[in-house]
Amino acid sequence: MWAEKYRPRLLNDLKNQKEIVEQLKRFVKTKSMPHCLFAGPPGTGKTTAALCLAHELFGERYMDAYMELNASDARGIDVVRTTVKEFARISTISKVPFKLLVLDEADNMTSDAQHALRRTMERYTETCRFILSCNYSGKIIEPIQSRCALFRFSPISKDDISSYLGEIAKNEEITLGPNALEAIVSFSEGDMRRAINALQSASSLGKKIDEKSVYKIIGKVTHEDIKEILALTLKNEFIEARNKLRTVLIEYGISGQEIIKELHSEIFRIELPEKKRVKIAEAIGEVDFRLAQGADEEVQLSSLLAQIASEDMQK
């Protein structure tokens, strides 16, 4: 995948995030750094920054002193703890006196797990530095925040995205129509990974990418289907709406949570009496909560659709 192929290897190649890069370069120069917290939306360079930092700190064989763990995949804090223990125990023959451990999606950890993590961070602080990365720093407990240097990654600017896409296009020998580039950039919403993935998918339609092929891809990967489900519901074609929902859930494999998210934002976009929006939002919130408890996605979502249809009728 191009998103991986064109991931910057050096701090200087990072787009945007100038202040962050300057600070990280100082860490490399002095061979010392605090624990860090990288916060920001997806595709803004958090993992890339950590990888570049490791690369420049430890050189080519950085994998000996660098490790990534994903809080969502590692089952529970015990796994994290033992992995960290194993990792921190073995010292390296390196000029840098510490190892680097990146804990991705740290905001997905429960606060209990975070407290346990805090103790682990303290225990191995001599030999190991942590970089926690997350989308929302607010979900990280205070005691961890206060022990970390906070770096806020902002969405990548339109100019930076379009110039980078231009470089990739040149390298891959594809031509981009001017409107095509613009369409991808605006679709990406400052998320570089999303932009590159869209570019690569669009290129699978042909070496010349025009606006049309971009929209074709965008239509397929964004949730047009969910809009259609809502439209069918409001037209009082419930059975069709439910069938479509079934297809989306089972055949496209879109999770209930994703559908909920999309419905929620859609509710405020479509034409509806203002008061109904609030009522429907409440119902959506309830279903979201139930899904988190593990209830059946289709049953819950179709009950939500039925509710939306009946709310709409009562206006």
Place this chain on the structure above:
Amino acid sequence: MNGVLEASTHKSGRQIMATFGIPWTQNKYRPRHLDDIAGNKEPLISFRKWISSWEKGIPKKKAVLLYGPAGTGKTVTAEAASRDLNFDLVEMNASDNRTTASIGKIVGTAAEQSSLLGKKRLILLDEVDGIDSRADRGAVEAIISAIKKTKWPIVLTANDPWNPRLAPLRNTCLMIQFKKLGLRDSIPYLKKMCEKESLEIDDRALKFLVERNEGDMRSIINDLQTLSTGKKTISYDDVTLLGWRDQKSNIFEVLGNVFKAKTCSWARKAIELSEVNYEMLFEWIYENAPTQLSDPRDRAKALQALAKADLFLKRIRQTQNWRLLSYALDFMTAGVAMSREHTKPGWVKMRFPERIKLRAKARREKALRTSIGRKIGAKCHLSTGRSIQYFIPYIKQIFSNKPRDSKSIVDWLELDEEMIEYLKQ
């Protein structure tokens, strides 16, 4: 217990078997030799290595614990090995009373004594996770001491070896994991079997059968046997209908009670009347509620009641608190019945709950997505969940637009055939 008489009064799928004798899985198609066992190549290699090490004297690990889901070939492995090597099989399973004394007596003596005719022995302790902690007090200790003393190989089997009570066994035994059979291992095996039975079954039907039984060979073969009674060709529809055919006439009556009831108790009668289990009943009601109660207001209420029933069912599954079941049943019967306010009476055709057919497929695809996501995550520094979300939609586009470009992605991620198939859809 499972005599002909009972089987003819309850005509549900599995019991029909009793009318034509012994299940294939217990006799005709039970693998007789280690080479006959389908799937689980690696575990079987480890097992062979261990069992053949006995020829050179007593190995370090004198017992082996074969563990894994039902119907993956654990017990059959021990039986086949004893046959292949010409050992006497001394067997003890969950239905035997496993107190210290009985284990000591049977296993202990078998383990220590040499056999009279000079024939070697293989001791099989089946389903050790079925040991009841109170009734079989000391059983685990007795097994450990038998393993210490034994002169013969001991094979233990378990579905769930992680039970804390079995901890001492885990340290003493060589652990070998058996996995569910995938399509690649099970389909050729089943096809050969069907050939021998001159049964014609289409691929889709066979695939569905494997998926629905989640690779449990015993239940797959049982289902095949059931389907083959009095028939030589089996279609996809036959397979999807297995298990509810005989209840068909009853279900409409039951649903009538739910959708037409004027009182709660009338609606709740459906449960007593129903010959299908409550989970199946839920599916029938859920499938038909929107068409039976077609006024949007009624429909919203009915589906809300079903959503609540679903929530209770989930809680029951999580907490094993079966007392909550009656509330779930109230919601799905009385709750739905009382939703009728605006819908005009009239006859509307009932439909078979379609999503039951889809569910096996959904489960398989979810597993596939997860394994693809894991592969992407390892390469792209992402969690499995986010890999699925951020990458799979785009990769699917590339696979469907330009199959030639997908080759490099296949190589890079080391995707297997099944994964490629999924991404191509």
